[in-house]
Amino acid sequence: MTTTTERPTRTDAPADAWGGTSMVTQITVLTGRSLRALRDPRMLIMSILQPLIMLTLFSQVFRSVAESPNFPKDLDYIDYLMPAILVTTGSQAAMWAGVGLANDLKNGALARFRTLPINMMSVLAARSLFDMVRNGLQLSILLIAATLLFGFGPAGGVLGVLAALALALVIGWGLAWVFLALAAWVRNLEVMQMIGMVAMFPLMFASSAFVTTDSLPGWLRVIAEINPLTYAIDASRGLALGDPSWSPVFGALITSGVIAAVGAVFAFRGVRKP
Amino acid sequence: MTELMIEAEHVRKVFGDVVALDDVSLRVPKGTVMGLLGHNGAGKTTLVNVLTTVLPAESGRASVAGNDLTTAPDKVRSSIGVTGQFASVDELLTGRQNLILVARLLGASPGQARERASDLLELFDLADAADRKASTYSGGMKRRLDLATSLLGHPEVVFLDEPTTGLDPTSRVSLWEIVERLVDDGTTVLLTTQYMEEADRLADSITVLSNGSVVAAGTAAELKADVGQRTVAVTLTGESDPAAALESLRRKGLRPMNEKPQRALTIPVGAASDVAVVVRALDDVDAEVSELNVHEPTLDDVYLALTRTKTAA
Numbered sequence: 001m002t003t004t005t006e007r008p009t010r011t012d013a014p015a016d017a018w019g020g021t022s023m024v025t026q027i028t029v030l031t032g033r034s035l036r037a038l039r040d041p042r043m044l045i046m047s048i049l050q051p052l053i054m055l056t057l058f059s060q061v062f063r064s065v066a067e068s069p070n071f072p073k074d075l076d077y078i079d080y081l082m083p084a085i086l087v088t089t090g091s092q093a094a095m096w097a098g099v100g101l102a103n104d105l106k107n108g109a110l111a112r113f114r115t116l117p118i119n120m121m122s123v124l125a126a127r128s129l130f131d132m133v134r135n136g137l138q139l140s141i142l143l144i145a146a147t148l149l150f151g152f153g154p155a156g157g158v159l160g161v162l163a164a165l166a167l168a169l170v171i172g173w174g175l176a177w178v179f180l181a182l183a184a185w186v187r188n189l190e191v192m193q194m195i196g197m198v199a200m201f202p203l204m205f206a207s208s209a210f211v212t213t214d215s216l217p218g219w220l221r222v223i224a225e226i227n228p229l230t231y232a233i234d235a236s237r238g239l240a241l242g243d244p245s246w247s248p249v250f251g252a253l254i255t256s257g258v259i260a261a262v263g264a265v266f267a268f269r270g271v272r273k274p
Numbered sequence: 275m276t277e278l279m280i281e282a283e284h285v286r287k288v289f290g291d292v293v294a295l296d297d298v299s300l301r302v303p304k305g306t307v308m309g310l311l312g313h314n315g316a317g318k319t320t321l322v323n324v325l326t327t328v329l330p331a332e333s334g335r336a337s338v339a340g341n342d343l344t345t346a347p348d349k350v351r352s353s354i355g356v357t358g359q360f361a362s363v364d365e366l367l368t369g370r371q372n373l374i375l376v377a378r379l380l381g382a383s384p385g386q387a388r389e390r391a392s393d394l395l396e397l398f399d400l401a402d403a404a405d406r407k408a409s410t411y412s413g414g415m416k417r418r419l420d421l422a423t424s425l426l427g428h429p430e431v432v433f434l435d436e437p438t439t440g441l442d443p444t445s446r447v448s449l450w451e452i453v454e455r456l457v458d459d460g461t462t463v464l465l466t467t468q469y470m471e472e473a474d475r476l477a478d479s480i481t482v483l484s485n486g487s488v489v490a491a492g493t494a495a496e497l498k499a500d501v502g503q504r505t506v507a508v509t510l511t512g513e514s515d516p517a518a519a520l521e522s523l524r525r526k527g528l529r530p531m532n533e534k535p536q537r538a539l540t541i542p543v544g545a546a547s548d549v550a551v552v553v554r555a556l557d558d559v560d561a562e563v564s565e566l567n568v569h570e571p572t573l574d575d576v577y578l579a580l581t582r583t584k585t586a587a
């Protein structure tokens with residue numbers, strides 16, 4: 001700016017040339033901003049590593065489960081395990097939406113958005129949408145790996161698997177709002193990741209994810225049977241195995257919707273505070 | 275009467291027990307710079323947050339660019355540009371991407387956004403670094419990008435919260451020049467600062483905040499006249515008689531600060547013409563002067579005096 005004599009404002013259009021924009025455009029632009037992060041594949045690779053390791057370990061470690069008397073006959077353990085991995089991985093990934101928002105809060109991007117004529121709900125919606133896209137990519141890669149490496153091929157066929165994938169995405173999306181709300185109020189990456197771990201791991205093991213609930217010891221079975229994750233996993237499993245029981249499916253969808261709505265209210269109130 | 279672009283009346287904001295803003299009123303006419311002066315914790319950022327619709331006030335009312343903050347916050351946000359105390363650039367994006375993103379959110383088409391981004395990158399001397407990630411920028415570059423982002427939508431009112439804190443002297447001066455050009459164009463600026471020099475140089479009027487209250491308001495000259503003291507410092511040559519000089523000054527009704535005769539004398543004066551009285555008083559006793567300086571009160575003096583009385587009260 002040393003030599004220029006031009007003016008920093010009003011160089012072209014008059015002051016009121018841009019009259020703001022619709023929420024749809026806001027969400028599209030903001031989601032596009034986040035999608036740039038995917039051009040750097042390192043994060044995606046990192047987030048796939050953990051479920052891939054889990055898949056490898058559990059498909060070997062728990063293989064004997066398939067021989068236990070409680071386990072359905074003629075069912076490959078990988079076909080039993082994979083729908084659960086979709087749900088647990090999808091749920092864990094919800095944390096990333098919160099991590100993204102916490103980063104925006106820290107680096108000041110949110111401070112800028114608060115002073116713009118946009119709806120802060122667009123900022124949150126864009127985060128949750130981006131997280132869903134990322135989650136979809138991650139789960140698709142996992143599915144391909146499970147099919148090619150571990151012989152995943154459930155009775156529900158491609159349609160059943162896609163339905164299970166869609167369900168996992170909706171569940172992850174609903175939970176993403178919980179983490180968005182947490183990020184908006186806690187605003188601390190480490191604390192949030194801790195909460196994510198502490199909440200998810202016990203829920204994951206005290207569920208029907210890896211073994212049938214009847215084969216769990218008494219007290220654990222009680223927890224597993226009231227654990228919402230069990231219902232989500234049963235729903236996903238039913239879809240993939242081509243034997244869907246619709247009440248857990250609808251239950252999971254409705255619960256996700258309610259969780260998203262409550263999370264959205266809190267996230268919206270929290271994110272507006274400077 | 276000129277159009278008021280910022281008008282705040284009896285604004286109050288509390289955080290729990292802390293009264294961050296207590297009955298703050300201010301008026302900023304179009305095309306002028308209001309300097310908001312105060313030390314850390316005075317309430318500057320809180321006032322900027324209230325005026326930019328980020329925080330709701332407890333009571334009082336305010337309007338910016340003719341729009342009421344509570345009834346038309348979206349209109350307010352459409353007419354302002356804000357550069358916060360802490361950089362608000364997305365470090366994962368390049369400078370250009372940062373600008374395009376915000377332009378799009380303001381309603382520009384992709385083409386308009388790209389064009390405006392290029393213009394501003396050029397104006398703010400960031401063209402060379404335009405396609406580098408903002409995380410590689412220096413502090414001064416981030417500030418400039420931040421400011422450029424605030425100006426994307428041709429705002430009528432620009433808020434700058436401590437825009438030069440932490441900048442090196444060169445970056446500071448170049449930022450001042452940007453502000454001056456903005457004002458030449460008719461933009462109204464509210465700028466907070468801890469530096470008297472900055473307020474003195476840029477602000478048409480100054481509001482001094484302390485512990486959330488306005489303790490003084492006026493032009494720099496008015497503040498100096500109200501609180502500051504103009505002094506004349508003279509140094510007598512070795513041959514002169516300091517005792518006679520002191521005596522002569524007192525006879526003329528002046529009240530030198532020195533209790534005892536000394537070669538260096540400091541004499542508070544009222545009007546500028548009183549300097550002549552000092553010279554005549556010395557001349558009367560044939561005291562020869564080797565050095566004479568008139569010290570105008572600085573904003574620092576004003577600020578110190580004000581905050582001292584405030585603390586004592």
Ligand SMILES: Nc1ncnc2c1ncn2[C@@H]1O[C@H](COP(=O)(O)OP(=O)(O)O)[C@@H](O)[C@H]1O
Nearest residue numbers: 289292294312313314315316317318319320321
């Ligand atoms: N979010 C907040 N919660 C509690 N206290 C706050 C908050 N923001 C500011 N304060 C307090 O309000 C006062 C004014 O702060 P601030 O406006 O940031 O001052 P300045 O910008 O002049 O340094 C300070 O005492 C500060 O501690």
Ligand SMILES: [Mg+2]
Nearest residue numbers: 318319320359
């Ligand atoms: Mg501040």
